[in-house]
Amino acid sequence: MKTTLNREAIIRLCERVEGAQTRAYAIPKLTDEYPSMTMADGYAIQTELRKRFIEQGHKLVGWKAGLTSRAKMKQMGVDQPSIGFLTDKMSRPENSVISTSDLVHPRVECEIAFVTRERLVGPGCTAEDVLQATDYVLPAIEVIDSRFSGFKFDLESVVADNGSSARFVGGGRPRYVDELDLPTIGAVLEKNGEIVEMGAAAAVMDHPAAAVAMLVNILAEMGEELPAGSFVMSGGITAAVAVSPGDHVIARFQELGSISVRFG
Ligand code: OOG
Numbered sequence: 001m002k003t004t005l006n007r008e009a010i011i012r013l014c015e016r017v018e019g020a021q022t023r024a025y026a027i028p029k030l031t032d033e034y035p036s037m038t039m040a041d042g043y044a045i046q047t048e049l050r051k052r053f054i055e056q057g058h059k060l061v062g063w064k065a066g067l068t069s070r071a072k073m074k075q076m077g078v079d080q081p082s083i084g085f086l087t088d089k090m091s092r093p094e095n096s097v098i099s100t101s102d103l104v105h106p107r108v109e110c111e112i113a114f115v116t117r118e119r120l121v122g123p124g125c126t127a128e129d130v131l132q133a134t135d136y137v138l139p140a141i142e143v144i145d146s147r148f149s150g151f152k153f154d155l156e157s158v159v160a161d162n163g164s165s166a167r168f169v170g171g172g173r174p175r176y177v178d179e180l181d182l183p184t185i186g187a188v189l190e191k192n193g194e195i196v197e198m199g200a201a202a203a204v205m206d207h208p209a210a211a212v213a214m215l216v217n218i219l220a221e222m223g224e225e226l227p228a229g230s231f232v233m234s235g236g237i238t239a240a241v242a243v244s245p246g247d248h249v250i251a252r253f254q255e256l257g258s259i260s261v262r263f264g
């Protein structure tokens with residue numbers, strides 16, 4: 001995939017996304033102005049954003065695969081997965097109150113997260129390679145927050161916006177992968193005591209490790225690898241659920257415990 005944007009446009013669009021992320025306001029999707037923008041352009045903008053955040057002292061803690069389940073692709077009207085980076089500033093503890101005042105229109109997702117103990121390098125990375133390199137898995141709630149008006153976007157724009165990454169909460173009961181049959185792990189998402197979504201981890205590319213392998217292969221295309229000790233989210237199992245101040249969300253996972261967060 002080729003880039004079409006020049007350096008100046010990449011910087012300008014990166015600054016636009018950074019402003020919307022840090023000051024929590026909605027912007028039109030980037031393809032409105034650049035209709036021929038490609039996925040490679042989206043990743044070039046995301047890479048610029050990552051460099052800026054790191055320069056500002058944010059620490060890269062891992063990556064996320066997104067749009068890896070049919071439920072998510074259908075909800076967002078896209079047909080391909082994507083990846084984004086995760087920093088320490090996005091991390092929140094279990095049982096905490098997550099502020100919505102610095103978010104545009106947050107939604108929650110339940111995901112399986114991997115913590116790696118060996119580096120992973122593409123191209124050609126497979127789900128087996130990922131399982132081999134995994135230290136343990138744990139459940140996660142991701143809080144996504146598209147910076148695009150109405151939470152509507154195309155792949156090029158969402159990739160530039162770092163896959164809507166905003167906050168994430170890892171927790172529950174960490175487990176070794178060889179003790180689990182990951183695809184059949186069930187997940188139930190509750191909001192204010194009512195079940196709002198449910199699914200099994202197989203919804204994520206038949207096996208969540210396949211989503212992590214896909215992520216490593218996209219990283220390889222960008223000339224990057226996944227270092228040992230990375231925290232990687234494999235993508236929402238179900239559709240994402242909108243949250244508002246006062247909401248209490250619990251993600252319950254078979255074998256992996258549960259994670260609870262409140263929104264303030
Ligand atoms: C893009 C991010 C998707 C997931 O888990 O599928 C994502 C979006 O839906 O805004 O994080």
Ligand code: MG
Nearest residue numbers: 109142235236
């Ligand atoms: Mg997600």
